[in-house]
Amino acid sequence: MGDIxxxxxxxDSTEGDPAAWGKAVALTLLEIAASGGRNFALVHFSSRGRCQTxxxxxxxxxxxxxxxxxxxxxxxxxxxxxxxWESLRLMREEGFENADIVFISDGECAMPEHFLKELRQEQAVRRFTITGVLLDRCSPGMDFSLRNFCQNIYRTSKLAGEDIVRELVRRRV
Structure with missing residues (x-):
């Protein structure tokens, strides 16, 4: 198991309960990484060009x-x-070349096809997985934009946070 x-x-669309769920899952993953001696990067994101790592x-x-x-x-x-892009930079420049990605979102965004193509090429070369955690407790059933690039998707409307983390660990993240 590599880094995470x-x-x-x-x-703004994640404010409130979805943000709390997302943070809980992210910080639990940090603890799991720490207990296994693995590095962890938390990429906070919102608008285009706006992220903090x-x-x-x-x-x-x-x-x-x-x-x-x-x-x-x-x-x-x-x-x-x-x-x-930040995740790929971390893999190239910060020693996270063996990392897998967990992507936590409410699913309200689309990615251009040219970017998806580039991302799939990087995945083929670097052999990483992207697992989505859909913050849909308030709007179950939505998954349209995560399906385009995540190999697995877990929904907060169907699983408790602990169950999601347990599944992530079981599946190798």
């Missing part, structure tokens, strides 16, 4: 670092391209 890159949607190198971060990440909320619109 977690992309967390912090757009918190790097948690195994054994090299504090409780304050985790609290700072938990308190972040960017607000604004939603762009899936921005966090995916």
């Amino acid at each position: 890159i977690c992309c967390l949607d912090e757009s 918190d790097l948690f190198r195994s054994g090299m971060y504090s409780m304050d670092d985790k609290m700072k990440a938990a308190e972040t909320f960017l607000g604004g619109g939603t762009s899936f391209e921005t966090p995916m």
Whole structure:
């Protein structure tokens, strides 16, 4: 099992319960990575070009670092391209070449076909998976934009946060 890159949607549409669910899943994944001596990156994202990355190198971060990440909320619109570009940068430049991606969002965005093609090419070369966690407890049934690039999708409307994390671990993330 390699490192984990977690992309967390912090757009206005996730405010409230969805944001709390997303943070809970992300921070639980951080704990799982830490217990396995794995690196973890949390890519907070919202509008195009707007993201913040918190790097948690195994054994090299504090409780304050985790609290700072938990308190972040960017607000604004939603762009899936921005966090995916950042994830690829982390794989190329920051030592996350063996990472898989967990993508947490309410699913309200579309990616251009040219970007999806490029992303699929990178996946074929780097052999990483993208697992989606759909924050749909308030609007079950929606998954249209995550289906285009996630190999697996878990829904908060169907599973509790602990069940989602258990499934992520079982499937190798």
